[in-house]
Amino acid sequence: MRLAKYLAEAGIASRRKAEELIKQKRVKLNGNVVETLGVKIDPEKDKVEVDGKAVNISNDKIYILLNKPAGYISSVYDPQGRPTVVQLIKDIDTRIYPVGRLDFDTEGLLLLTNDGDFTNLMLHPRYEITKTYEAWVKGVVSSEALKKLRKGVLLEDGITAPAKVRIIKRGRNETLLEIKIHEGRKRQVKRMCKAVGYPVLRLKRTGLAFLNLNGLKTGEYRHLHPDEVERLKLMAAGRRC
Incomplete structure (x- = not known):
């Protein structure tokens, strides 16, 4: 191995x-x-x-859904000494790590596990796991910008896949968008919005596949039910549930 x-x-x-x-x-x-x-x-x-x-392999697999607060690093360890998401998990002794990452200032749904194969399923782009975000952006978003986001935006690492985008709320100087993507590029939502002229003021991931944050306050977490884990694995294998 x-x-x-x-x-x-x-x-x-x-x-x-x-x-x-x-x-x-x-x-x-x-x-x-x-x-x-x-x-x-x-x-x-x-x-x-x-x-x-x-280091030893544990036969007990753990799957946690965290409502990540802003101000935490999506890592097990930070050389700068900043707080990490792992420090929020209090009831287990087994080593776990985040599945993917949310930026330091980004909030919302983050999975943590000790299952490497599960992590690969969730992160590999070919499995197209949908991620849902609420993005507060500066300015009143135009219909033209929405079209660009939905069609695909040219970034420095290529054109993004089409996104599902809708306006949740318009304010005088900002707009709340719901954005659904299945790619996992670094800081993708922030870069997409900036590319069409509307920088992100606040970002929160609210969904991953069928999972959501219902019932979880910021900083709280729960263990996934075995049925949820199995359903995620089936979705990644192409068997939509």
């Missing part, structure tokens, strides 16, 4: 983040700092450590 996959299955981080930990020389294998990616291990024999702590 590759070391990055092992770290993901142990709930340390996603595979991509696990590779970053290796590059940062924070991972040891049998007492030695791992210098390169692609290292393979025997989980039954080898001893793996991250930041000096032993």
Whole structure:
């Protein structure tokens, strides 16, 4: 088994983040700092450590839905010492990590887990898991801007896929939009809105597939029901529920 996959299955981080930990020389294998990616291990024999702590795969998979507050990093650890979303989860001892990320100042629905395969299903673009956002933008959004968002916006990393966009509320100097996308580009909603001339003032993710924030105040969380986890996996496999 590759070391990055092992770290993901142990709930340390996603595979991509696990590779970053290796590059940062924070991972040891049998007492030695791992210098390169692609290292393979025997989980039954080898001893793996991250930041000096032993790593083991737990058979108990955990899936948490958090209503993330602004002012938290979507990470397990922040070198700048800022608060992380993991610190909001109080009732478990198992290592978990966020599925994807929300910006420091972005609020809303964020999943956390120790299941690496589940994380891959949720994040891989080919599975097209819909994410719903409420975006408060500066200015009164024009019909032309709405058309551009719905058709696709040219960003520095290419044209975005068509988005579902509707106006929830218009104010004198700002507009509240509902935006649904299935891509996972970095800061995508903020960049889309800025590209059509309406910078985001506040952003909140309100939905992921069929999941929502009903009943959760900011900073609160709940464990996903097994039926919800299975339904998400089926959706990612192309069997719409």
